[in-house]
Amino acid sequence: MSRRVAITGVGAVTPLGVGAGALSERWEAGESGIDDGLGRCSEFEPTDHLTRRQVRRTDRFTQLALVAAGEAIAQAGLDQAPYDRAEIGSVMGTGIGGLSTIESEHILLREKGQRAVSPHCVPQMMANSAAGALAIEHELRGQCYGTVSACAAGAHAIGAAARMVEHGDAIACVAGGSEAAITDLATAAFAEMGATSPTGISRPFDRRRDGFVMGEGAAVLVLEDAETAELRGAEILGYLAGYGSTADAHHMTAPEPSGEGAARAIRKALADAEVEPGDLTYVNAHGTSTPLNDRSETEALKTALGEHAGTVPTSSTKSAIGHLLGAAGAVEAVATLGALRAKVAPPTLNLEEPDEDLDLDYVPLECKELPLNGHPAVGISNSFGFGGHNVVLCIEAAA
Amino acid sequence: MTTATKDQLTERVITALVEFGEEPENVKPESRFEDLDIDSLDLVELSQVIEDEYGVEITDKDMDQIVTVQDVVDFVVARQS
Numbered sequence: 001m002s003r004r005v006a007i008t009g010v011g012a013v014t015p016l017g018v019g020a021g022a023l024s025e026r027w028e029a030g031e032s033g034i035d036d037g038l039g040r041c042s043e044f045e046p047t048d049h050l051t052r053r054q055v056r057r058t059d060r061f062t063q064l065a066l067v068a069a070g071e072a073i074a075q076a077g078l079d080q081a082p083y084d085r086a087e088i089g090s091v092m093g094t095g096i097g098g099l100s101t102i103e104s105e106h107i108l109l110r111e112k113g114q115r116a117v118s119p120h121c122v123p124q125m126m127a128n129s130a131a132g133a134l135a136i137e138h139e140l141r142g143q144c145y146g147t148v149s150a151c152a153a154g155a156h157a158i159g160a161a162a163r164m165v166e167h168g169d170a171i172a173c174v175a176g177g178s179e180a181a182i183t184d185l186a187t188a189a190f191a192e193m194g195a196t197s198p199t200g201i202s203r204p205f206d207r208r209r210d211g212f213v214m215g216e217g218a219a220v221l222v223l224e225d226a227e228t229a230e231l232r233g234a235e236i237l238g239y240l241a242g243y244g245s246t247a248d249a250h251h252m253t254a255p256e257p258s259g260e261g262a263a264r265a266i267r268k269a270l271a272d273a274e275v276e277p278g279d280l281t282y283v284n285a286h287g288t289s290t291p292l293n294d295r296s297e298t299e300a301l302k303t304a305l306g307e308h309a310g311t312v313p314t315s316s317t318k319s320a321i322g323h324l325l326g327a328a329g330a331v332e333a334v335a336t337l338g339a340l341r342a343k344v345a346p347p348t349l350n351l352e353e354p355d356e357d358l359d360l361d362y363v364p365l366e367c368k369e370l371p372l373n374g375h376p377a378v379g380i381s382n383s384f385g386f387g388g389h390n391v392v393l394c395i396e397a398a399a
Numbered sequence: 400m401t402t403a404t405k406d407q408l409t410e411r412v413i414t415a416l417v418e419f420g421e422e423p424e425n426v427k428p429e430s431r432f433e434d435l436d437i438d439s440l441d442l443v444e445l446s447q448v449i450e451d452e453y454g455v456e457i458t459d460k461d462m463d464q465i466v467t468v469q470d471v472v473d474f475v476v477a478r479q480s
Contacts, residue, residue, distance in 0.1 A: 053420025053436060115450065119443035 005162045005240040006229045007395075008172075009078065009222035010334045011071025013064045015039035015215055015321040018049075019071060023219075023331065024338030027320045027346040028367045037200020038182055039215025039322025057120050058133060059098030060180035064218035064327075065130035066137060069174055073138055076222035078172060082232055089142035089173035090135045091161045092220075093153025095326030095385075097127030097146075099181045130178050134220075142170040148326075150385030151286075152245075153177050154219065155329025155393055159243035161223050171225050177330035178218030187214060193253070197289060202323075203350035204287035204316035205294045205362045212288045215322030219330035221337075238337050241378065242273025242394030253386045255292055259300025262390045266304035266380060269392035275378055277305040280312050281370045282345050282379035284336040285362075287316025288323055297382065298358050313345035313370065315363040320349050329383035333393050340377035340397035343370045402479050403453060408472045415448050416441075416468070428469040449475055 012019065015033025016026040018041075026033070033039055046055045046063045049070070055063060073079060078088065101124040108116040123129055128146035135144045143164060147156040154177020161175030190196045197211035223240055230236065246268065248261035255262070270277065286297055301309045317328075317335045324331050339346055344367045351364040370377060377397040384390050403411070413426045419441045426435065432442065442465075446457040449471070455478045457465070465471055 051420065056418075056420050115447055119440040119447075123440075 002166050003168065004226040005165045006224050006226035006236045007221050007238045007240060007337060008224045008229050008234045008236060009072035009076030010237065010337060011068040011075070012217065012219040012331055012334050013041055013044050013068050014217040014331055015041055017043045018067065020334050020338065023335055024342065027317060027335060028342065028344055030347055030349060030366060031320065032349055033321045034202060034213055037197070037213060039213055039324070040182060041217050057124065059101045059124040059129065061094055061098060061178045062130045062133045064180060064216070065092055065176070065178035065220065066133055068176060068178070068218040069134045069138070069220040072220040072222050073174065076224065077234055078222055079138065081172065083171050083228070085139045086141040087171040088140040089161060089164050089170040090131050090140045090144040091147060091157040091173060091175045092131040092134065093147040093149070093157035093177035093326045093330065094127050094130060095150045095153055095179055096181050096186070098125035098129060099186055100183050101125040103183050103185050134174055138174070140174060142173070149389040150387050151323065151325050151328050152383045152385030152389035152391045153326035153329065154331065155333065155381065155383035155391035156245065156389070158221060158240065158330060158333055158393055159245055159391060162240045162243050165223050165225055171228050173223050174220060175223055176218060176220035177327040179325040179327040180216045181325055182214050182216050190214065195290065201350055202289045202319050204285065204289045204319050204348055205355060205358050206351045207353045207355035209289045209291060209294060211290055212318065213322035215324040217321065217324045217331055218327050219334040221330070221333060236398045238340065238395055238397045240393065241396045242269040242275065244268025244272060244392045246390045248388030248390065250388055255296040255384060257296050259296040259303060261388065262297060262300035262382065262384060263303035265390035265392040266300060266382070269380055269394040273394035275394060277308040279375065279378055280305065280308065280380060281372055281375065281377050282336065282339055283312055283314040284332050284339070284379060284381040285314050285316045286382040286384045287318050287348065289318060293384065294358060298360055301360060309360055311361065313363050313368060314360050315345050315348045319351065329381070329391060332381045332383065333395060336379050336381040336395050337397065340379050340395060343372060343377055344368065345370055405472055405476055408475055409468070411452070412445065412468055412471050415445055419444065426468065428467070428472070430468050431466055445471070453479065455479060
């Protein structure tokens with residue numbers, strides 16, 4: 001059994017603001033959500049959107065997920081969908097989970113002892129709590145779980161959800177990723193391993209790039225059996241057309257230099273979508289702004305797309321919002337759909353000095369129109385994670 | 400640790416439940432926890448507050464007998480004396 005997977009709703013909370021529209025429009029306009037070397041969701045005030053009780057009993061990563069999901073589900077009209085709630089799944093990725101809860105409760109334990117630890121600590125810190133919270137909030141009674149694959153987690157969640165719908169295990173699945181790991185421990189740990197940018201500038205593919213900028217946020221998509229969505233009159237925004245997922249099996253944090261594992265994931269996603277490299281109109285790169293990723297990703301694109309790699313516009317959302325870790329794949333899937341629907345390639349910000357051999361069209365500084373010539377707007381979004389995870393989503397905008 | 404009057408304790412318990420997210424107008428001395436949006440984890444947190452501020456331990460077994468806001472207050476008053 002294989003069904004076409006429609007995207008009927010999207011939602012996002014990112015350093016560019018609350019809402020998927022803010023993400024796409026501000027990125028296209030070349031705005032940055034990075035301030036003082038961090039991509040915080042500074043416009044996000046949890047109590048504007050959630051009850052006091054919800055805010056008090058959830059970690060920030062779940063709060064971000066709840067708000068992004070609320071937007072996506074409202075757009076899809078999923079709360080009014082005329083089928084059993086047991087036919088709706090919920091899959092949410094995160095790199096870490098409730099890290100600020102873990103850190104603050106650990107301080108209480110050390111300073112005051114066991115009786116000071118909150119009984120709400122476990123449900124707040126566990127990495128699957130965003131998926132569970134979405135299911136509870138929206139009565140989603142189908143399959144529900146979290147995916148954990150570092151910076152590929154959000155994309156894995158979407159891929160798993162697409163397979164669920166394709167296979168008929170659910171009519172719809174709410175899927176995405178969330179992360180709120182701008183904490184003392186995580187910022188120190190990423191800095192000590194040399195992953196984050198000491199200058200605090202996200203400039204993917206620039207020869208001066210020196211690491212990623214940490215960001216936080218969430219994005220959620222509603223994936224739905226296309227035929228059912230059409231029957232109930234839902235607006236179809238686009239399609240999750242293909243999914244490819246592989247492992248480098250090389251090193252826990254360094255990408256395999258040739259990009260062979262990433263290239264295989266790209267090829268798998270394209271084959272799954274029955275899309276030829278020449279049909280691709282946009283690539284949303286993982287583009288972290290680390291020296292290693294941007295080079296190996298460029299190699300992977302050249303290997304997988306051949307001569308077309310040099311001509312398809314390829315840009316990095318991380319240049320505008322930083323690296324949202326387990327939320328990145330989901331946020332970038334939403335950004336990819338937004339770009340395809342607007343028929344533009346948003347820019348790679350801060351890319352001023354090209355690096356040797358990094359010679360793709362990275363759309364530096366200003367957005368450009370996608371040269372569609374009447375063809376469908378089809379793109380891929382790459383996500384790679386520590387652990388050697390490679391995930392590629394192929395997304396098509398509705399005509 | 401302080402020894403609190405019944406009124407002070409009632410006010411403290413109600414304040415705690417409101418902090419937990421319950422609406423102030425819903426919480427009365429006679430309110431039953433099962434009728435409020437207060438679950439077993441909230442009750443554990445309430446027992447932590449009481450132990451911390453009044454030095455009275457409320458065990459899980461004690462909790463089984465506690466149904467209303469007033470029950471908590473009466474329990475603490477009895478243990479304090």
